[in-house]
Amino acid sequence: MELYQVHILAFATLICFTSAAHGWGVDGHLITCRLAQPRLSKAAADAVSQLLPAYAGNDLGSLCSWADRVRFRYHWSSPLHYIDTPDELCSYQYKRDCKDEDGIEDRCVAGAIYNYTNQLMAYGTGNSQYNLTEALLFLAHFIGDIHQPLHVGFTSDRGGNTIAVHWYTTKTVLHHVWDDSIIETAEERFYSSNVDEFINTLQTNITTVWASQAKAWEACSKTVCPDAYASEGIKAACDWAYKGVNNGSVLEGTYTDDYFMSRYPVVNMRLAQGGVRLAATLNSIFG
Ligand SMILES: *[C@@H]1O[C@H](CO)[C@@H](O)[C@H](O)[C@H]1NC(C)=O
Ligand SMILES: *[C@@H]1O[C@H](CO)[C@@H](O)[C@H](O)[C@H]1NC(C)=O
Ligand SMILES: *[C@@H]1O[C@H](CO)[C@@H](O)[C@H](O)[C@H]1NC(C)=O
Numbered sequence: 001m002e003l004y005q006v007h008i009l010a011f012a013t014l015i016c017f018t019s020a021a022h023g024w025g026v027d028g029h030l031i032t033c034r035l036a037q038p039r040l041s042k043a044a045a046d047a048v049s050q051l052l053p054a055y056a057g058n059d060l061g062s063l064c065s066w067a068d069r070v071r072f073r074y075h076w077s078s079p080l081h082y083i084d085t086p087d088e089l090c091s092y093q094y095k096r097d098c099k100d101e102d103g104i105e106d107r108c109v110a111g112a113i114y115n116y117t118n119q120l121m122a123y124g125t126g127n128s129q130y131n132l133t134e135a136l137l138f139l140a141h142f143i144g145d146i147h148q149p150l151h152v153g154f155t156s157d158r159g160g161n162t163i164a165v166h167w168y169t170t171k172t173v174l175h176h177v178w179d180d181s182i183i184e185t186a187e188e189r190f191y192s193s194n195v196d197e198f199i200n201t202l203q204t205n206i207t208t209v210w211a212s213q214a215k216a217w218e219a220c221s222k223t224v225c226p227d228a229y230a231s232e233g234i235k236a237a238c239d240w241a242y243k244g245v246n247n248g249s250v251l252e253g254t255y256t257d258d259y260f261m262s263r264y265p266v267v268n269m270r271l272a273q274g275g276v277r278l279a280a281t282l283n284s285i286f287g
């Protein structure tokens, strides 16, 4: 093989590996944004439609994974997709945990949510130094990511990225199970692989079985409350993700129906919370 071919291969492998390792997968983000957009107030819907590039056809969902696609171009944005918390503590504190590997403060998904919320507050004033289209796309993506339980995970296993497992017969890592596999299995099994049907069911549940809870999900005394979402996240990670095949401490193994059926409702709820809170945040910013 020519040297450049080796490089291309290595690069392709890197892309496959890292793109899988950061955030809900494409469908998780699509679902969050598609749940949020119909819940926007008139003012927020207008602002979003102004900020979205024309080619998005006013569909926030179509660009909800944009932040993952620019992770190579905007290398600095990489640590903004997650939070590493101390091993086994099962708690999160902004001051203690919201930093990157070099210890630089605010460089985590909660810090990024504050950052892009603040930037968007300047919308309509005409004096922002930032690209508010990018601010919107980052914010929509990061509110999704912070709801993926293993995006607020333990430091030494990098949110389950170093835990090798089998999902049924497929070799993967625990982090990927929560980014993609549970969602994909649910789509195949319950929705004939049609993500729109999945979204419709979640949307219906938000207005029926979850109606009163959804009010509580939106509650936030500031414009946005990422610290509350992160605290819920690490708790869900400890209660559900880091529980292994037999709810024990051994995490390596083969994950099948027991794990899928008991964790799928947790994923549903986190997706719904992400969508409801993204809408509430945008309504509050542009209200
Ligand atoms: C805040 O946003 C700016 C513009 O995208 C970026 O350069 C900076 O790294 C961000 N910081 C955080 C903590 O999100
Ligand atoms: C803002 O960011 C978007 C997405 O990266 C880009 O397409 C657009 O050209 C930028 N706008 C300005 C004024 O730089
Ligand atoms: C919607 O709610 C029903 C009734 O509680 C439940 O059986 C179903 O799993 C839920 N589906 C989703 C996607 O949340």
Ligand SMILES: *[C@@H]1O[C@H](CO)[C@@H](O)[C@H](O)[C@H]1NC(C)=O
Binding pocket: 245, 246, 247, 258, 262
């Ligand atoms: C693990 O715990 C969940 C939730 O309590 C339960 O639904 C599931 O059946 C348990 N699985 C095993 C193998 O004990």
Ligand SMILES: [Zn+2]
Binding pocket: 022, 023, 024, 067, 068, 081, 141, 145
């Ligand atoms: Zn992400």
